[in-house]
Amino acid sequence: MFITTGFRRALLSALATPILLSACTVGPEYVRPPATPVMPTAYKELNGWKTAQPRDASLMGTWWELFNDPQLTALEEQVVISNQNVLAAEARYRQARALIQATRAGYFPTVTVGASAINSRQSANLGSRTTSQSATTTETLPIDFSWEADLWGRIRRSVEASTASAQASAADLAAARLSAQAGLAQAYFQLRTLDSQKRFLETTVSYYQKSLQLTRNRYTSGVVARSDVLQAETQLKSAQAQAIDVGVQRAQQEHAIALLIGKPAAELTIPFSPLDAVPPPIPVGLPSALLERRPDIAAAERQMAAANAQIGATEAAWYPTVTLSASGGLQATGLSHWLTWPSRFWSVGPAVSETVYDGGLRRAQDEQARAAYEASVATYRQTVLTGFQEVEDNLAALRILEEEAGVQDETVAAARQTVAITDNQYRAGTVSYLNVLVAQTTEVANELTAIGIRGRRMIASVLLIQALGGGWNAGSLTAGGEQDRK
Template identity: 35%
Template sequence: MRHLLLSASTTALVLLLAGCSIGERYQEPETEAAPAFKGQPDAVAGESELLANAWWQAYGDARLNALVAQFARNNQDLAAAAARMDQALARLGLARSEHFPQLDASGSFSRERTNRIDGRNPTQNLYDARAIARYELDLWGRVSGLVDAAKAEAGAETARYEGVRLELLTQLVESYLVLQTVDAEIDLLEQTLELRQGGFERIQSRHEAGDSDGLALAQARTELELTRAEAIGLRNLRGSLENALAVLAGASPSTFHLEAHTQEALPTLPEVPVGVPAQVLARRPDVFAAERQLKAAHERIGVAQADYLPRFVITGSAGYTANEGDGLTEWRNRAWSIAPTVSLPLFRGGELDANLAQARAAAEEARAHYRQTVLGAVQEVEDALNAQQVLAEQMHAQQDAVDAALRASEISNARYSGGLVSYLEVVDTERTQLEAQRQLTELQRQRYVANVALIRAVGGSWGTLPMEGGPVVAGL
């Protein structure tokens, strides 16, 4: 009875010590964010309706919306990222399991013979069935630190999943919009090809009638074939874009096909209200992931510090032991034990010091990575804002150039029809017109890329994909 009271007293004392922990409390890193982006100095904080919803729908293209839905269901990189997130959540479950007692059941049978002095050597059976429990008291917060680190890592992996989803989704939208501009440019070249074919046939008729020399005919043929070659080259680019869209949508490039767009106008560029830097940093998944990784590294410092201190483990068992199997569960055959144990590291050859130094260095690395991620995020937003502004101005000037080139081409054709100039002037003005129109299409392509880049830079919108049974992580 005295031993039982002593064991109970020891256990109670250890339990009273539980809840003590070492290590500094984690504080989220402070970020010195400017009051506004220099590319959008008049912006104010506030949630953008575009970013709060399915932003890709703002382009007003039903085929694009269908591709996004297919991407959400079938993209394999996204599925791999979801699996990595599930692994992190499973590791969190493993860490949390250490907060609870470990309970096992065991059963055994043995037959043994004992040699005695009196010469009687009896043989007996021994049956044993019992439950065994083991519980480590988290006195210094070692187990809690492991759980908090795993929880932070699960949050980081969830944010990485969102980052992968945003990156892949913006790749898909960008590729689709670029494909639309390529289709528009192919359409422009095909229209030009028809005009060049008609011009060539007229020059050929005049040449056969003796009203035109061979130079004009050769020039007309040259421009015709150059235009044809450029149209063929663009079809190669279109094929590559279509194949890239197939992979992003989780389809085989061999069976995937998108018809050339039949819209009179290209999709509209949506306005992207950026907000202030602090708002953007809070929305970006890579910044959130870096902060959670810093949190995990901080918690591991406390775990490494706790390794210097004693560890208390309570082991107990209860069950039955008997010589006969039939009477094993009788009350008189009951057996139990309780064994509080303590272990304290005395000499590890510098292992604990090295482990703590590694944990602190890892935390410094995570802190530097977080700061660099913040700087990179601000840079991406500023770059995208600058590109949007410059491209808008450039496109306005290019539109004026296209209008002037069209007027020059009309005048040149009228002068040629009146016999005032040679066909060389017509060739020059039409070539200038075509180049101006193609450059305008190229600028539109760049504006689409910059528009999507800005949405990516400000963090897009989390959790808005049309997915059934998509991952939902609470409390991370």
Template identity: 35%
Template sequence: MIHAPVRLAGLVMLACLAACTVGPAYRPPALETPASFKDAGVTWNRVTPGAAVVDDGPWWKAYGDPALNALVARSLAANPAIEQAEANWRQALAAVGEARAAAWPALGLGVSGSRSSNALRQVDPAGLPGLEGLTDGVTTRVAVQANASWEPDVWGSVRQQTIAAGATADASGATASAQRLSIAGTVISTYLSIRQLDIDLELLGRQVALYRALRDTSEAAHALGGASFDDVLAARNRLDQATTALTTARISREQAEHALAVLCGSAPAAFSLEPQAGYRFVTPAVPATLPSDVLRARPDIAAAERQVAAANAQVGVAQAAWFPTIQLTASGGYQGSSLAHLFSAPHEIWSLGPQLAVTLFDGGARRSRVAQAKAGYDSAAAGYRQAVLAAMQEVEDDLSALNHLGEQRRIQGDVLARQATLLANRRAQHAAGTASANDVLADELSEAVARKNAADAQAQEAMASVKLWVAAGGATAATKIARGRLDTDR
């Protein structure tokens, strides 16, 4: 009988061994993140890596378009790429449970039965010398046995594997969030491009009509001797070029609608988006400061950091292979020749015992696995740093683009205002008889071109803002932005 002090010492020793987790402690890779970005005068607070992904809700509502909101919601619910990413996430979560289960004992129950006889049971033993004592019979064996086995996680291999699986699941979840963010951004940009093309088609159609009128007046003037045939040819070329531009815009509009249908999980033939008269583009304003969780909201950065954590845990798994393993097994049950008296003491069987195993020589396999795991960590850490640097570049690029596109939009607005004044003056001159009809047509054409350029500049600015908020993580950034246009002078 084992005395209490001995049992207590054994438990203490087992607890100490269980605490001996091998492997390096995890620390997120150190990065020098800027306190602010240089473009557009925006100050972005410093963030800590490895934080959870932030989701503050439907950030696309900042664009103030109910039709757009409905399309984004539809795409998030039906896009196959999102469904695939979320299925991968569920698969990774299930793998965490599988890794965690290795720390528990395995229990089993088996029931077996057999009947057997010797090959000479049809031969009369009395007729064969030496076999007179052989009996003709059938042997029956019935067994019911339970078994248990447990490999204590003395060196923390299972714990490290569970940590790695959990970090991988976190990375998969962040990747699913990144897919949702990407799809939402693409839907918004595609939708805005369709609205831009609708405006372009209307204004290009007007330009074609004006070029056709100029061609007709040129042909009429040539017939009267007031214009050369070269003037006619030039007018025809301008009409054909405008018609070609109109056809190209129609192709782009149809293809953008097809792309939007697929993003929303629909076949192009079953989807349509009607033009919206008088559409106005809204660009959410860039605030003077943004909170520290903006870059933290980028799910691709969160996924990259979680991959580093998983790679770090795999180093511990590889290092644990250098230490011996202990396996405890036990089994018990009953075995007999019939079920009638099977569950009785004479038929009881059992076994109990530990097993210690250690690898003495493996040709360097364990050393190679540890080296592979460490190299995997270095690769994941470098990938994380690259993801952060790429995010910073995207934000800088998009801030710069948004800043310059805002200036371009203001300039094109001024051009349109001046051209509208010129057109009004030309019409007044025509009414007074001091300007020809061709002069009015030319100014109307210039006004249509200026109106198209102004609308395109507004659309490009709005789409640039979409890229910025996607680069900033989407939800957190956009919900801190005041609704409305970028400037009050629009």
């Protein structure tokens, strides 16, 4: 009620000029630079390799369902809610969103309200000797208003940078989630590979036990020498030791999975189940789509946009700063007159300031911002090139491992036939036990190699899905950014 018509006119007059000029924004407008000098039209490692066609044209967010493994699906669903690295990334994203609002606060004025009661007494050596030297109390109820006009877009550029940084943080969150999910799938298939090895070694131990008993019987009958029995015992113990050693590796993989789903190792037990799956058909798409499908590439691009906006924020420091300040309230020397109309006071007026010398500070900050932008461009391009490399690596791995698996299966079949023939020859007494030992050792080595290749193929398929972005899409960042700006 204490704001007069004159105060309102002065306030509106002071606001008019900054508002009319506030459309000016300094600094370069952001334009995404080319990711690479030449964008490939297709992946090199797909040439000459016909893969099975996937049912869907693109990856889905729940990409692990491609493997049709209920146990894997149940574990993957726990990553988002329990993995501590993912939760930390989610907290950093919320922090970045809060920073947007903190930066936007610069658009609005700062208004403070306070009350004070000051008791004072003037010195007797000052002023007129007739002035009363008694103590007085002054009660004040002020309202202060301050607003910096964003004439050159410093605040707008800062908000732009904060928004881009928040979008980069959202992409970092997606990358952390994908990394944890892919890491879990790799550990899971490695565990299943170890289960297959253990099953084979247990079967081998059973076979070697029968072979040892046969050799002992032949030794008792005087057909073979004691050395044949010792060789059979050595072979059996070696296979038993291998089977036990697999248990150590399996326990470690199980513990790694527990860590990825945010549980103590003691609380997770995964049932034994050998690996029988084959890599599913994976929609690869075009190289150009990789820029939108990988969260790490999107994060690097958004960091580049934030660095570009910071250039404008630093350039605004070269221009004058216009600040509108106003204050008003009630003031009196007695409570009886404090809250009355004659006790009102007010003042209003703009202030213009310009830094004329700062020892090169603004120039250094501008150069720093431009160098940071150039570094972010190089980081973005390197991230894109790394993405292409990872896709090509895993396409090559799947193609070559598929060929290797076919050859290895033929090797295993030949090794099994060799064992069968050599065993019959040994029973007939035409070859020594050393021949049997060599044939069986060769078979075991090739069987384990074949199992290892199957596991490597499954892991390569997971790595390919991760390299392709795991069904994520940068469009979610655009939607989030538009929502943030509302």
